[in-house]
Amino acid sequence: MSSKESNETNKSRRQFLGAAAATATMTVAPGVTVIGLAQAKPVDQAVSSKNRWGLLIDSNKCASGCDACVTACNTENGIEEIHGPETDPQWIRKVTLKHKASGRETSLPLMCQHCEHPPCVDVCPTGASFRREDGIVLVDRHTCIGCRYCMMACPYKARSFVHETLTQQVEYMPRGKGCVESCTLCVHRVDAGSGDPACVEACNKENHNAMMFGDLNDKYSDINQELRAYKTRELRADLNLNTGVRYRGI
Amino acid sequence: MNKLLVILASMAVLLIGSTASAGSPKPLPNLDNVQGDKCVAPKEVIRVEHMEYIMHQRDETMHRGIRTSKHSLKGCINCHIVKGDDGKPVNFMDDRHFCNSCHEYAAVQMDCFQCHASTPTPGPVAAGK
Amino acid sequence: MSKVNYTSLEANSKGFYGLMGVLAAVILVALGAVYYMEHNGHWVTGMNNQIVWGLPHVFAIFLIVAASGALNVASIGTVFGKAIYKPLGRLSSLLALALLTGGLLVLVLDLGRPDRLIVAMTYYNFKSIFAWNIFLYTGFFGIVAVYIWFMMERKMNKYYKVAGYAAFVWRLILTTGTGSIFGFLVARSAYDAAIMAPLFIALSFSLGMACFILFLMATYKWSEKELGDAILRRLKNVLGIFVAAAFYFVLAYHLTNLYATEHHGFEAFLLTGPSGHTPLFWVGQILIGTVAPLLIFYTKMGESRSAIAVGSALVIIGGFAQFTTIIIGGQAYPMPIFPDYEVISSSFGDAAKYYAYTPSLPEIVLGIGGVAIAILIFVFGCAVLRFLPDSLADKVADPHYKAESSA
Numbered sequence: 001m002s003s004k005e006s007n008e009t010n011k012s013r014r015q016f017l018g019a020a021a022a023t024a025t026m027t028v029a030p031g032v033t034v035i036g037l038a039q040a041k042p043v044d045q046a047v048s049s050k051n052r053w054g055l056l057i058d059s060n061k062c063a064s065g066c067d068a069c070v071t072a073c074n075t076e077n078g079i080e081e082i083h084g085p086e087t088d089p090q091w092i093r094k095v096t097l098k099h100k101a102s103g104r105e106t107s108l109p110l111m112c113q114h115c116e117h118p119p120c121v122d123v124c125p126t127g128a129s130f131r132r133e134d135g136i137v138l139v140d141r142h143t144c145i146g147c148r149y150c151m152m153a154c155p156y157k158a159r160s161f162v163h164e165t166l167t168q169q170v171e172y173m174p175r176g177k178g179c180v181e182s183c184t185l186c187v188h189r190v191d192a193g194s195g196d197p198a199c200v201e202a203c204n205k206e207n208h209n210a211m212m213f214g215d216l217n218d219k220y221s222d223i224n225q226e227l228r229a230y231k232t233r234e235l236r237a238d239l240n241l242n243t244g245v246r247y248r249g250i
Numbered sequence: 251m252n253k254l255l256v257i258l259a260s261m262a263v264l265l266i267g268s269t270a271s272a273g274s275p276k277p278l279p280n281l282d283n284v285q286g287d288k289c290v291a292p293k294e295v296i297r298v299e300h301m302e303y304i305m306h307q308r309d310e311t312m313h314r315g316i317r318t319s320k321h322s323l324k325g326c327i328n329c330h331i332v333k334g335d336d337g338k339p340v341n342f343m344d345d346r347h348f349c350n351s352c353h354e355y356a357a358v359q360m361d362c363f364q365c366h367a368s369t370p371t372p373g374p375v376a377a378g379k
Numbered sequence: 380m381s382k383v384n385y386t387s388l389e390a391n392s393k394g395f396y397g398l399m400g401v402l403a404a405v406i407l408v409a410l411g412a413v414y415y416m417e418h419n420g421h422w423v424t425g426m427n428n429q430i431v432w433g434l435p436h437v438f439a440i441f442l443i444v445a446a447s448g449a450l451n452v453a454s455i456g457t458v459f460g461k462a463i464y465k466p467l468g469r470l471s472s473l474l475a476l477a478l479l480t481g482g483l484l485v486l487v488l489d490l491g492r493p494d495r496l497i498v499a500m501t502y503y504n505f506k507s508i509f510a511w512n513i514f515l516y517t518g519f520f521g522i523v524a525v526y527i528w529f530m531m532e533r534k535m536n537k538y539y540k541v542a543g544y545a546a547f548v549w550r551l552i553l554t555t556g557t558g559s560i561f562g563f564l565v566a567r568s569a570y571d572a573a574i575m576a577p578l579f580i581a582l583s584f585s586l587g588m589a590c591f592i593l594f595l596m597a598t599y600k601w602s603e604k605e606l607g608d609a610i611l612r613r614l615k616n617v618l619g620i621f622v623a624a625a626f627y628f629v630l631a632y633h634l635t636n637l638y639a640t641e642h643h644g645f646e647a648f649l650l651t652g653p654s655g656h657t658p659l660f661w662v663g664q665i666l667i668g669t670v671a672p673l674l675i676f677y678t679k680m681g682e683s684r685s686a687i688a689v690g691s692a693l694v695i696i697g698g699f700a701q702f703t704t705i706i707i708g709g710q711a712y713p714m715p716i717f718p719d720y721e722v723i724s725s726s727f728g729d730a731a732k733y734y735a736y737t738p739s740l741p742e743i744v745l746g747i748g749g750v751a752i753a754i755l756i757f758v759f760g761c762a763v764l765r766f767l768p769d770s771l772a773d774k775v776a777d778p779h780y781k782a783e784s785s786a
Contacts, residue, residue, distance in 0.1 A: 047315035070726070085726055086427040093727040097720035105723065110716070119566060125509035126502040132315065140312050141365065145499050146491015148431040149509050155566035156716055157727060160428050161491060164420035165364070171324065174365035177420045178491030191315045235716055239565055250720070361494070 041193060052135035053185055054216040054244035055200070056223050056232065057108055061210035061249075062203075064107040067094050069211065072202030073111075076186060078170035082163075089160035089175075091183040092199055097250065106250055109199065109211070112137055112158040112183035113235060114244035120150035120159065129180075135216075135244050136185050146178040155236045158182050185213070216244065279351040283339075285329040290320050300326075323362065328370045342368035383466040383775065385531075385765035388602055388758065395762065402755040409748020412741035413488045421491065425738045429728050430710050434738035435489040437702045438746030441586065442482030442753060443516075443557055444579055445698075447550040448587015448621075450475040450523065452614070454550075457543030462778040463613060466768040467595070472527045472546070473760045474594055475587075476520065481753030483516060485745060508559045515553040522546050531765065554583045561705065568645035569709030574635070578628040582698060585621035589694035592618065594757060596688055599771065607773035608684075609780065615687045619676040622694055626669045629701075641715070648712045649704065654733050656708035659700045668697010707736055 041047070073079065073092045082088055092111040098104070114137045120129045121137065128144040131137045139150075139159075151159045159182040162175060169175050172188045186197035195201065200211040214223030226232075232246040289296045291303070307321040319325045330348035334340040340347050342363040345354060349368070353360060389395065416424055426433040452471035456464035487493055503510045526546045529539035558579030564570040592614050599606035633650070636642035649656055675681055675690035711733045713722075722730040761767055774780050 041315070043317045043319075045316070046310075067726075083422045085728075086429070087422040088428075090428070090727050093725055093729075095717075095725040095727075095729055096723040097717055098723050100719055100721055106720075110725075110727075110729075119564075121504075122506050123509065123564075124504050125507045125513065126498055127504035127507075128502070130313065132313065134315070138312070142308060142312065143495075143498050143502050144492070145495045147509065148491070149507070149560075151428070151431040152570075152710070153564050153566055155714060157429075157714060157729070161421065161431060163422035163427070169365060169367070171367035174367070176361075176365035178417075180491070187315070191317050236566075250717070 041191065043191075047132055047134040047136075047191070049133045049135075050217060052216045052244060053190060054114060054135065054214065054223060054246065055111075055185070055197075056212040056214075056226050057245065057247050058210045058212075059106045059108040059247060059249035061208050062106070062108050063206070063208050063210075064096055064105065066206060066208065068202040068206045068208075069109050069199035070094055072198040073183075076170075076198035077173045077184075078166075078168055078175065080168050087161075087163040089162060089181060091158075091160065091181070108247065108250065110156060110158070110235075111199070111245070112185075113156050113241070114183075114185065116242035116244070118241065119153040119155065119239075123149045123153040125149065132187075134190075136187055136190070137182075138184055138187065139180050139182065141174070141176070141179040141181065144179040146180065148180060150180055155239055155241070279330075279348055280332045280346060281330075283331045283333050284348075285331065289329075290325070323366055327367060331370055339369045384769040385469065386767055386769050387763060387765050388598070388761040388767060390762040394601065395758075398758060399755065402751045402758070405751040406748050406755065409744050409751065412744040412748070413493075416489075416741050416745070417493065423739060424742050425736050426742075429731075429734040430707060430736040432706055432710065433736060434703075434707075434742040435485050435745050435749075437699065437706050438749050439482045439486040439489070440557065440706060441699060441702050442478045442485065442749055444554060444583045444702075445586040445590045446475045446478035446482060447519075447554045447557075448583035448585065449478055449591050450546060450550050451584055451587050451617075452591055453526070453543065454547040455617075457540055458547045463610060463776055466771065466776060467591075467610075468543075469527060469530050469766045470595065470598075470761075470768075471591055472523050472530070473766050474591055474757055475550075476523055476527075477753045477756035477760065478587075478590065479516065479519060480756055481749040481751075484752055485749035488745060508556060508563060512553075512556045512560065515549070515556045519546075519549055519553050522549050550583075551580060554580045557583075561709070566714055567709060567712075568636075568642050568715065569649075569705070569712060572632060572635070574628060574632050578625070578632060581621065581625040581628050582701070585618060585625045585694055586698040588614065588618040588621055589691040589698070592691040593688060593695070596684070598761065598767065602767065604767065605770045605772040605775075607771055607776055608682075609773045609777035610771055611684060611687055612681070615676050615681060615690065618691065618694065619673055622669055622672055622676075629664070644715070645712050648733060649708055652733065654708075654711060654735070656704045656711060659708070660704050663700025664697050664704060667693050668700060672697070710734065711736065 070090075070092050077091065079089055079091065092109050094107060095110050096105065096107045099106070114131075114135055116131075116135070118129070118131055118137050121131055123129075125147060126143045126145060128140045128142075129137070129150045130140060146161070148161055151157075151161065159180050161180050162177050165177045166175055173184075175181060186199075189195060189197060196204070196213045200213045203209065203211045212223050212226060214221040216224060216227065218224055226248075227246065230248055232248050233250060234241070234243045234246060291299065296303075303321040304323055304326070307316075307318075307323070310316040311322065326349070331339045332344075332346050332348050334344060334346070342350060344350070347368060349360070349363075352358075424433060449471055452464050453468040453475075455461050456466075456468045487496060490496075499513065503513075505511075522542065522545050526539065526542040529535040529542045555576045558576035561570040562573050562575030592611070595614075596606065596611070598604075633646060636646050648654070649660055651657060672690040672693045675686050675693070680686040681690070713729065713731055713733065716729065724730050728734060768776070770776075
């Protein structure tokens with residue numbers, strides 16, 4: 001991808017996003033003044049616990065058979081197919097479920113749930129697995145020794161190990177052999193204030209609008225409004241991890 | 251026994267000879283195609299302090315989301331271009347790469363470019379082993 | 380009981396160099412395997428994103444747990460003041476250090492980035508049980524080294540009891556730490572159980588003792604020193620108790636799981652399921668590792684030396700099977716992410732009934748390399764310092780020795 005091309009796609013992405021966010025705001029929460037898209041934080045300012053980034057996923061809207069979010073994530077983060085699904089990293093995956101009692105089928109995307117009390121962070125011997133002030137759970141790949149204890153501890157199997165030498169990384173998402181990695185909520189976008197994570201953007205582009213990204217702490221944000229208005233669910237709520245990713249429709 | 255000594259001695263001479271010819275004269279970083287007209291710190295300072303800057307920046311970016319460009323690795327790479335025979339910026343596999351110019355001489359081992367781009371962005375990183 | 384003289388192993392025989400040569404060769408091949416795995420990345424192993432800890436971890440945990448237990452004999456002598464075990468204190472401490480080194484090396488060499496070992500030594504997250512273990516292991520080396528020194532150095536002899544107590548307490552904590560690596564993983568049905576810690580302690584007793592008996596018999600046979608029946612019978616009786624104790628915790632673990640509905644899935648998977656872990660459990664762990672040795676030790680068979688050796692070997696095989704079912708079997712069973720739902724499909728294997736794992740050759744070689752390192756250290760230690768009582772014949776070792784009766 002040449003620089004010009006990527007700039008252009010970026011631009012069109014943003015324009016599109018603006019529109020999508022506006023419509024979402026109007027239909028989801030009429031009458032409520034919404035500050036719109038997240039304001040970009042100045043680059044020299046540290047993230048703070050005033051924000052808590054999260055996702056809301058509506059499995060009713062998630063189309064079975066559609067994996068636009070997965071493809072978008074892979075493209076965005078330079079994740080390629082190498083030796084097959086058993087060893088290739090998957091930061092986000094589509095899961096199809098059947099309700100045991102009713103037999104109803106649903107599908108949804110599953111990724112790092114960005115817990116407030118992440119088990120992966122507790123077990124990491126070097127502190128490479130950590131939670132940023134703004135709630136994003138990351139792996140500091142400079143101190144990760146590749147012990148995989150976090151993968152043993154994660155209740156969502158959200159983490160992957162890089163099983164081979166990589167050569168096709170994208171410049172804003174350095175990745176490499178021997179470290180564990182997982183969804184970053186597209187942290188490079190969040191810090192740049194450039195809109196939604198790639199998965200959310202792709203879902204909106206497909207007009208499914210099953211994923212919503214935002215600041216859970218901001219009571220004027222769309223995601224906060226939705227959480228107020230509807231019953232949502234945490235996966236493995238029994239573990240009391242207070243996840244940053246919530247689900248509707250399951 | 252004497253024979254062995256002779257062999258060892260000649261091997262040592264060969265070894266010293268070959269490293270000396272590869273290592274001398276002391277390589278100077280190639281600044282022919284560097285962007286901008288001055289570095290992020292005076293030359294004397296950046297030469298000795300750059301690892302501190304980069305490592306500090308690394309933690310600031312990673313843990314606190316601070317994304318200033320002054321001391322960022324991306325910043326260094328974007329300015330310090332060394333062109334290869336084909337006119338394209340060389341990557342870290344090439345001895346002439348700016349960051350290699352002293353590191354090979356100073357025997358500094360860095361794993362950074364297993365993950366990080368070593369050529370100006372954007373585009374895929376040509377990483378290797 | 381007469382005074383014990385200690386000697387070192389004759390190090391100038393052909394047999395000695397032959398053994399060292401073979402061990403070194405095995406270790407070299409293992410290092411080659413490590414290079415191969417690290418150079419290519421872990422995709423060349425049987426491990427993947429579902430089974431993240433594989434055979435190397437089985438070897439590593441086995442050796443680490445056995446190391447802590449190998450110190451038992453020294454503890455029984457020092458802490459519980461049983462005279463017959465005292466001459467064995469040095470040897471038992473040496474074996475503990477050797478096994479621990481072998482286990483840790485396997486663990487470290489399987490890391491995704493073993494080159495960053497220095498990071499593991501300089502960055503700590505004190506909430507991590509792994510991080511505690513790093514301290515527990517290094518502390519164990521220090522304490523046991525001091526313990527050996529105090530036992531060997533006449534001037535320090537009066538303090539060796541203190542060191543012995545410290546080593547005893549330390550290694551209980553150490554094995555608690557090792558067991559807790561699994562015990563605190565709330566996410567997984569197989570592991571979310573505090574009983575893992577006592578289970579590991581009981582296992583360390585039995586595996587450590589079994590290793591010790593085998594090493595002792597081999598060393599004395601090979602160096603043509605006398606090893607009396609009294610000591611061996613004592614050791615095998617104790618080993619039998621440890622095997623039974625470990626089985627008790629296994630029983631308790633599975634019974635609690637069987638009581639709680641949320642764990643039924645995992646229990647069914649392990650006890651009756653379709654995977655290789657079911658035979659590993661029933662045949663490997665229960666039959667070979669528990670029932671057979673108990674039969675051997677507590678019947679007439681237990682009087683024969685070769686039967687004691689076989690029984691100890693069976694305990695080791697059973698322990699290996701047990702760690703395989705704990706470490707790999709525990710991961711093989713899918714996690715209950717959506718309890719009310721059945722997973723129909725997923726690209727990440729969520730719909731699988733269980734995850735299969737086949738170890739690759741390099742993993743096996745790495746594990747065996749760890750065992751070779753342990754043996755090498757043990758033999759080397761015996762050769763350079765005086766670890767071996769000159770004779771363990773009944774009349775020397777047994778405090779209750781009477782001219783014609785034994786034990």
